[in-house]
Amino acid sequence: MMGDLLFWHRLQFGFTSTFHYIFPQLTMGLALVILVLKARALRGDEACNTAARFWIRIFGLSFAVGVVTGIPLEFQFGTNWARFSTHAGGVIGQTLGMEGMFAFFLESTFLGLLVWGERKLGPRRHFLAALALFAGSWLSGYFIIATNAFMQHPVGYQVAADGTLQLADFWAFLFNPWAVVQYLHNMMGAVVTGAFAVAAVGAFWTLRGVHLDQAALNLKTGVCIGLLASLLVAFPTGDLQGKRVARHQQPTLAAMEGRWHSGPYAELNLIGQPNVEGRKLDNPVPLPGVLSFIAYGSFSSNVKGLDEFPRDQWPTNLEFLYYGFHIMAGLGTLFIGLMGLAAAFLAAGRLQRTRALLWALMLAFPFPFIANSAGWVVAEFGRQPWLVYGLMRTADGTSHLVHPGQTVFTSLGFAGLYFILGLLFLFLVSREVSHGPVGHA
Amino acid sequence: MEMLWFWLVSVMVAIYAVMDGFDFGAGTLHLFVARTEAERREVLAAIGPLWDGNEVWLLAAGGAMFLAFPRLLASGFSGFYLAMFMVIWSLILRGIAIEFRSHVRDTMWRAFWDVVFACASALLPILLGAALGNVVRGVPLDASGYFQIPLFTHFGVGNPVGILDWYTVLMGVLVLATLTAHGALFLAWKTDGALHRRCLRAAGVLWPLVAVLALGATWATAAVSPAVYHNLPGAPLAWVGLALFLGGLGAVFTGLRGGRPLFAFLGSGAFIIGILAATAGCVWPVMLPSTLDPHASLTAYNASAGATSLRAGMGWWFIGFPIALVYFGYLFRIHRGKVRAPEEGEGY
Numbered sequence: 001m002m003g004d005l006l007f008w009h010r011l012q013f014g015f016t017s018t019f020h021y022i023f024p025q026l027t028m029g030l031a032l033v034i035l036v037l038k039a040r041a042l043r044g045d046e047a048c049n050t051a052a053r054f055w056i057r058i059f060g061l062s063f064a065v066g067v068v069t070g071i072p073l074e075f076q077f078g079t080n081w082a083r084f085s086t087h088a089g090g091v092i093g094q095t096l097g098m099e100g101m102f103a104f105f106l107e108s109t110f111l112g113l114l115v116w117g118e119r120k121l122g123p124r125r126h127f128l129a130a131l132a133l134f135a136g137s138w139l140s141g142y143f144i145i146a147t148n149a150f151m152q153h154p155v156g157y158q159v160a161a162d163g164t165l166q167l168a169d170f171w172a173f174l175f176n177p178w179a180v181v182q183y184l185h186n187m188m189g190a191v192v193t194g195a196f197a198v199a200a201v202g203a204f205w206t207l208r209g210v211h212l213d214q215a216a217l218n219l220k221t222g223v224c225i226g227l228l229a230s231l232l233v234a235f236p237t238g239d240l241q242g243k244r245v246a247r248h249q250q251p252t253l254a255a256m257e258g259r260w261h262s263g264p265y266a267e268l269n270l271i272g273q274p275n276v277e278g279r280k281l282d283n284p285v286p287l288p289g290v291l292s293f294i295a296y297g298s299f300s301s302n303v304k305g306l307d308e309f310p311r312d313q314w315p316t317n318l319e320f321l322y323y324g325f326h327i328m329a330g331l332g333t334l335f336i337g338l339m340g341l342a343a344a345f346l347a348a349g350r351l352q353r354t355r356a357l358l359w360a361l362m363l364a365f366p367f368p369f370i371a372n373s374a375g376w377v378v379a380e381f382g383r384q385p386w387l388v389y390g391l392m393r394t395a396d397g398t399s400h401l402v403h404p405g406q407t408v409f410t411s412l413g414f415a416g417l418y419f420i421l422g423l424l425f426l427f428l429v430s431r432e433v434s435h436g437p438v439g440h441a
Numbered sequence: 442m443e444m445l446w447f448w449l450v451s452v453m454v455a456i457y458a459v460m461d462g463f464d465f466g467a468g469t470l471h472l473f474v475a476r477t478e479a480e481r482r483e484v485l486a487a488i489g490p491l492w493d494g495n496e497v498w499l500l501a502a503g504g505a506m507f508l509a510f511p512r513l514l515a516s517g518f519s520g521f522y523l524a525m526f527m528v529i530w531s532l533i534l535r536g537i538a539i540e541f542r543s544h545v546r547d548t549m550w551r552a553f554w555d556v557v558f559a560c561a562s563a564l565l566p567i568l569l570g571a572a573l574g575n576v577v578r579g580v581p582l583d584a585s586g587y588f589q590i591p592l593f594t595h596f597g598v599g600n601p602v603g604i605l606d607w608y609t610v611l612m613g614v615l616v617l618a619t620l621t622a623h624g625a626l627f628l629a630w631k632t633d634g635a636l637h638r639r640c641l642r643a644a645g646v647l648w649p650l651v652a653v654l655a656l657g658a659t660w661a662t663a664a665v666s667p668a669v670y671h672n673l674p675g676a677p678l679a680w681v682g683l684a685l686f687l688g689g690l691g692a693v694f695t696g697l698r699g700g701r702p703l704f705a706f707l708g709s710g711a712f713i714i715g716i717l718a719a720t721a722g723c724v725w726p727v728m729l730p731s732t733l734d735p736h737a738s739l740t741a742y743n744a745s746a747g748a749t750s751l752r753a754g755m756g757w758w759f760i761g762f763p764i765a766l767v768y769f770g771y772l773f774r775i776h777r778g779k780v781r782a783p784e785e786g787e788g789y
Contacts, residue, residue, distance in 0.1 A: 064540035067493060068533040072526075074500055077507065078518025079525050082587065085518075089511020090746035094754060097504030101761030104497040109768040112490035113775065116788045120775070158747075164511075166747030170756075399519035401589035410526045417530060421537065428544050438786075 008407035009080045009398045012414065014380070016072050018373055019418050023066035023425075025372050028141055028187065029194020030059045031134040033225060038130040042123060051217050052130070053118070053438045055198065058429060059133075060115040063107075065425050069418070080407070084387055084397030090166040091157050091173060092147045099143035107136035141190070142183055149179035151388050152379065153248050165391065181244055182379070185237035188229050189375060192335060193368040195226030199342070200365035201433055203358040214437045216352060219361075223346050227339035234332050239294070245382065246295035249389065251309045252382040255318045256325040257291055258284075259305045266291040266303035270330075274322045279307070316384045316394075324377030331371040338364060442751045443726070443741040446509035448678075449758065451721040453505055457498035458569075458717060459623075459710045464492045466624015468535065468562025469617070472555060474628065474639040478548075481555060482782040482789065485539060487631040489789030490776055492539060494769065496532070501765070508754045512586055512744035513728050520580055520588040521572065524604045528568050535561035543789050563617060570616030574609030577666050577720065578602070582731035582738060598665050600732055608665045615654040619716075622647035623709045626693070629702035633779050641702065648693055655690075655716070666730075669723045679722025686715030 034055050041049035074096065077085050110132035118126045150157075156173030160166045167173060199222025205215035246253050253259075258274035258281035259266065267286035275282050289299035296303070306314055315321050342361060345351040351358070383389055387397040471484040507514045518525055538558035542551055578598055582588045594603035596610075605613075622644055629640035663670055673679055692708025695701075724730070728744060731737040745751065783789065 061540070061544070064536060067496075068536040071500070071532050072529045074503060075518060075525055075529055078514045079522055080519070082515035082519035085507065085515035086512050086586070089507050089514065090750045093504070093508030093511055093746060094750065097501070097508040097754060098757055098761070100497060100501035100504040101758065101765065104500055105494060105761075105765040105768050108494035108497050109772050111493060112772075116490070116783070117775075119787075160747055164747075167750040167753055170749070170753040399515075399522070399587075401587050402519055402522050403589075406522050409523070413526065413530065417533065421533075424537070424541060428541065431545070 005400070005402070005404050005407065006395050006398055008404050008411060009402075010394070012407055012411045013073075013076055013080060015411065016069070016076065016414055016418075018376070019414075019422070020066065020069040020073060021373065021376065022369055023062045023069065024137070024141070025190040025193045025369065026062045026197060027059055027066055028137045028190040029192070029229075030055055030062070030197070031130075031137045031194075032191055033194050033198055033221060034059060035130050035134045036225070037221065038127045042127050047213060047217055049123075050437050051214055051221070054214070054432070054436075056115055056130075057432050057438065058197075060111070061425060061428050061432070063111060065421060067108075069421070072414070080399050080402065081387075081397050082399035082402075084392065086164065087392055087397065088150070088165045088388055090160070090164055091154075092150055094167060094170065094173065095143045095147045095150075099140055103136050103140035103143060106132055107140065110136070138187065141187060142179070145183040145186055146174060146176060146179040148379070149176045149182055151386075152182070152383055153178035153244070154388050154391055165388070178244055178248075181237065181240045185233060185241045186372075186375075188233035188237050189368070189372045191225060191229035192233055193372060195222050195229055196335075196361075196365045196368045198222035199226055200362045203362040204433065205436070206352055207355065207358050207362065211436045219351060220346060223339060223342045223351070223361075226335075227343045230332070230335040230339045234336065238329075238332065242294055243296075246303075249382060250304050251306060251313050252315055252321070253295060254304060254306045254309070255315045255321050256378065256382065257303075258318075258322050259291070259303065260307050261305040262302060262308055263305070264292060264300045264302050265289040266295070266301070268294065269326075271326065274319050276318055312385065314385075315382055317381050320377060321381040321384075324374045324381060328371050328374040328378060331367050331374070335364075335368065335371070442748065442755075443509075443745045445755070446505070446745065446751060447725060447728070447741040448721070450502060450505050450509060451717065453498055453502035455714045455717045457495070457502055458620075459713050460495035460498055461492070462566070462620040462713060463624045463627035463706075464488045464495055464535075465562045465566050466621045467628050468558050468624070469566075469621045470624055470628065470640070470643060472559045474625070474643055475636055478551070479782040480636045481551070482543070483632055483636060483780050484628060485543065485789035486780040486783050487628060489539060490772065492536070494772065496536070505754070505758070509746055509751060510728065510739075510741070510744045511746055513739050516582065516587050516739060516744075517729055520590060521575065521604055522589070523592050524568060524571065528565065531561040531564045531568070534558075535565065539789065546785060563621075566617040566620045567610075567613035570613035571605055571609040573616065573720070574612035575604060576729060577612075577662060577669060577724070578606075578608055579666070579730035579732040579738075581733050582729065583733055584737055586737070586739065602732060608661055611654075611658060611661055615651070615658045618647060618651050618654055619709075619713060622651050622693075623706070623713065626696075626702055626706040626709050630706050631780050637702075641697070644693075644705070645697060648690075648697065652690060655686075669720075672723045672725070676722040676725065678725075679719045682715045682718030682720070682722055684715070685711045686719060689713075689715055 034052050037048045037052035041052055110129045113121060114129040114133050155176050156169040157165045158168040198218050202215045202218030202222055205211045260279040265288050267288045268290035269281060270285040272281040272284035292301040292303050293299050338360060342351060342357055345354050345357055385393055387394040467484055467488050475481045475484045534557050538554040542554035580588045580590055581600060591603050593605040594601050596606045598606050598608050625640045625644035625647060629637055629644060689708045689712030693705045696705025696708055726741040727738050728741060729739040
């Protein structure tokens with residue numbers, strides 16, 4: 001394994017991108033929450049302004065870590081995936097270039113003004129700064145998803161005389177139908193993360209018996225947005241995403257469910273362990289017909305099993321893909337349940353007195369991070385063995401002249417640096433949470 | 442089209458060098474010129490709202506390079522593998538130091554981040570200067586279009602070359618001195634009082650050093666890569682660069698003598714743009730020369746993306762670029778005038 005260059009390139013990119021995405025999902029989710037709070041503050045609700053001020057401080061910390069951990073990803077296209085960059089740069093260079101030009105400049109200009117500039121700007125322009133950060137961070141998300149969508153489902157390209165992929169139709173590439181669906185699903189996932197964080201802080205303060213007014217406001221905001229986003233992430237966005245995979249990545253769909261044999265009334269397994277050598281799922285707990293229904297809208301539809309595809313088209317790391325999907329879908333279902341329950345108690349005016357539910361809300365905040373990461377595991381492991389689906393294999397995209405002595409060195413460097421970065425972030429955020437709301441501008 | 446993209450990428454790299462250059466300079470210098478907590482916070486207040494946007498020029502330039510010259514990005518980034526990660530890690534530490542420092546009111550916490558900020562800010566110009574040196578000296582590219590070189594070999598400029606040799610280290614030192622002197626002028630412009638005077642004094646010491654180093658680097662380039670100067674007579678933009686370089690240097694010394702830090706700062710910006718423009722003008726169309734075979738060099742023609750990509754990119758580039766300039770205009774307007782150390786909990 002030590003000598004396996006592909007393994008180390010994948011591990012390094014997988015680790016750095018998974019760690020990075022902890023932060024943007026929180027900032028993109030909080031950007032929406034902050035925008036809602038600032039909009040209500042503009043109409044004179046001072047409590048919302050206080051809540052916004054607290055979340056802007058968390059946002060600033062998370063944004064800073066997101067910025068610095070995002071830089072390596074841009075570089076790694078060149079450093080670790082040189083042959084991929086040569087092969088596909090003529091297409092994906094567009095969206096990566098646009099992200100810098102249209103999203104990063106916008107975000108970087110207004111970040112300092114949002115975090116430190118409330119007094120300097122006044123309420124109206126401070127709201128506009130929140131709007132700019134929301135627009136910038138959500139735009140940035142789109143460009144990255146559009147880049148990834150090309151790798152999942154390439155459109156708008158042509159193969160040049162030298163074999164590289166080149167742009168043929170800019171608009172077809174930019175508005176890849178895969179990108180639109182994946183974007184909506186992904187952004188709803190980010191809002192779930194943000195809303196759960198807001199609800200968790202509200203629950204924590206309530207349980208502690210401190211800052212009760214702000215705690216109630218955070219609970220209400222978090223639960224309302226959280227319920228809405230938890231529903232939207234499953235339906236229609238998750239459902240549409242699943243149907244796209246069913247249509248365009250059939251081996252992936254089979255692998256996500258540990259399905260080797262084709263047939264109608266395909267079952268969705270709540271749990272079970274894929275046994276790749278035995279070509280079966282051990283200890284399954286099936287719901288018959290549900291997979292057929294999810295994939296094609298009818299219980300009797302035939303869902304192909306992996307046996308129908310040559311082994312070299314099966315997703316590599318099939319087990320990881322299988323668990324990624326089940327963790328994502330399982331947690332997503334629990335989110336709807338928890339937020340639905342909390343919303344019912346909120347509507348009845350009993351949420352603040354129901355301590356068990358407050359404990360659950362408080363302890364739930366890490367799980368959307370896990371669900372979002374698991375979702376990206378499904379997307380990225382599901383794309384394997386392809387780097388650009390159907391066009392370029394992952395093994396052919398590496399920087400082949402970089403040797404494992406270098407990638408192991410840099411991977412260890414990232415492991416150490418990011419461990420410290422993670423500790424510092426937790427330390428600073430927990431300080432903010434225990435300080436509580438910020439009363440003045 | 443290839444030529445236009447070559448110059449667009451060059452322009453963005455030059456803007457990056459000027460803009461993030463003063464951040465690096467301020468970071469490198471601040472341990473020496475800013476002695477009290479209030480002065481440190483003045484330095485951070487001067488660059489705090491700007492550094493992130495300045496750094497975006499690097500990402501935007503990288504994005505433009507990816508779009509227009511994917512082969513160059515792929516070959517260069519993977520070939521300079523370890524040096525690239527030293528750049529990345531330094532950028533991470535620099536950003537975190539600025540953003541995390543003021544969140545905790547504790548002298549040890551702040552002293553720690555100040556040193557991290559200074560070290561990362563000093564290392565980056567050295568690495569970027571060494572990168573420039575490598576681009577002029579050349580790398581062992583073969584017909585495959587890829588290469589791989591270690592951080593250092595024998596510190597000579599002959600094969601097998603390393604990223605660091607006497608020439609590229611000299612370029613690194615030149616860029617470190619230039620950007621530190623550039624940052625001194627920026628801080629002198631944005632501050633007053635004792636900090637302002639110390640920055641002026643630092644600039645007065647550093648700029649003669651920069652002039653000497655620039656002369657040395659010009660001579661060294663002639664020795665290492667004589668071909669670069671062969672192009673000079675037929676490269677009008679290189680002459681413009683040379684004029685900016687000399688005019689900028691003149692403006693720096695005039696501004697320093699006349700007590701006009703903004704004039705001197707603009708001069709140092711012109712000086713930096715001049716060096717890069719003269720270099721770009723002389724090497725065109727070569728972007729990464731091969732030390733093995735001149736035909737294996739990566740040029741604007743053999744490293745570029747297809748015509749549709751270049752055209753489509755041009756379409757949005759000319760929309761995005763003016764918008765970016767407007768953002769920066771707005772940012773500098775909001776933060777115009779001398780900075781004051783912000784109160785606790787109210788800024789960097």
